[in-house]
Amino acid sequence: MSFAPQNAYGRVALIVLAVVAAAVWFLPAYYTGLLTLIGIYSLVTIGLNLFMGYAGQVSLGQAAFVGIGAYTSAVLAVYLHVTPWLGAAGGAAVAALVAYVLSFVALRLRENLLALATLALGIVINVVFNEWEFIGGSSGFKDIPGFKLGAFTFDPRAYAILSWALVAVGIWFAGNLVRSSFGRTLIAISAGELGAQALGVDAEKLKRQTFVLSAVYAGIAGAVYASYQSYIDPSSFGFLLSVNFVLMSVIGGLRSLWGAVIGAAIVVALGQILQAVVPVVLPSARGDFQQFFLGAVLIAILILLPRGLAGRVSEGGRA
């Protein structure tokens, strides 16, 4: 039997993109904004799913790569007048470079230590954002130029479409990847690393390439975020955001690419709902409490649906 890999991800993603592109003309601005945010987070989470769900690793520092993408693009645009289109490529490149260098330390480590190493990366990068006056220090970076297409400067609708176009490309690419021999080898190392190594699989190199790819996804997302918000500061890319990416990834189902999108949508939606509900129910509660409740609701989801909402990991158990 000959098997030609077909990628349904790309086709479905085009339909989703078309729906978004139509919806933004009807949706109130508030929802268009949420849609943009979900698109940006989805992009990060699709990349993270390759590293966590398929390669079986952990990263608690993904927000740092988003931040690197955002700051790189912002610096290029503000200081060197580089268009955000190129800035996004630059952001992806710098995020990839940092991931590449870090991987030589981190990927030697087993899961728990890898989680700690990526966590430390996130913290260190955030300290750099805070202390480096050239990029605004703790007060952040203002007046970041927007994306342009000819004479047209992107408005919120255009950002929603842009972010979902990137989701479409990102999920198409990842979809091709997971169905290829590359993706199968990722699954092989996550299931039995030593067994794959005994066949000649350089597990560390494979994880490195995947980690760098996940940083590329995050870097591009960060660049779009920076131009969309036109303002960034270190707190936008803190530890809690990294945790939220892991939550999005796990809630949607680690070994599922659409799960990443579903996870991002749920975490963003829950955040909004809690922001509206918590002050009414608990008037004395402050911002931290929302994160607390978000965590609690998400833990409940995880207990009820351990494989995630779109979990496609095979149900078959060992005989």
Add this chain to the structure above:
Amino acid sequence: MTAATTAALTATTLDVRGVSMRFGGVLALDDVTFTARTGEVLGVMGPNGAGKTTLFNVISGVQRPTAGTVSLGGVPLTGCPVDRVASLGVTRTFQTPVMFWGLTVRESIAVALAAREFGGSYPPPPLRALLPAGFGTPGRRRADAVLNDRADALLASAGLAHMGDRATESLAFGEERLLELARALAVEPVVLLLDEPLSGLNPDEVADVLTLVRAARTAGVAVLLVEHAVGELLSVADRVVVLDHGRKIAEGTPSDVAADPIVIDAYIGDELE
């Protein structure tokens, strides 16, 4: 067969010299020396805890020996990581089969073939695998389709044609052993280390494994076979090395070894302990 191929089939390939492996107070391997030749089945016998698995771990790069060297056709393997040893031509199976859950049987074989496609090591630089795969280039798709077809052909030759679409999670223990063996053969090894490939198998499966082992020998592979089923081991092996408490206590043809009082002592002594 020409004289040249006969010579090639009896050439020394794996050279294990003075290998010792100490774990704290335990000397799991004690100055072990032997060679394996292309196109032979070298049986490795020994009571429980004799150091057989440790020997395989040292040869395959899982553990670095505390003394001694391992080389393949003159190329040193000592200290090389597992995947490097594999890319040089030494692969193995495990006492407890390692399955790639999440993949089908066919896909598991295709993983091995993908490594083979790139000179025995995977992944190659991103330009050669990651990016073509992600962009779904026609060339990469064709190459992957070829890997699938070759996986099917390999499964058929191992008598597993019916298993291709099965999830690895659904396999019975004996099927896991057969898949692991077929997977190892897919990388076309020079040296194949099999750690108790017959344990837990029914008689049909034992016959299947032995057929595959003999076919590998005919193809010129040096097969190192650790097995507690002494009858089967002696029937398939060309030569046998016997370990006891980490030391090589005997080496020779199956009939010599079976008649060796030291070997008999080691097994009986072990049973009395």
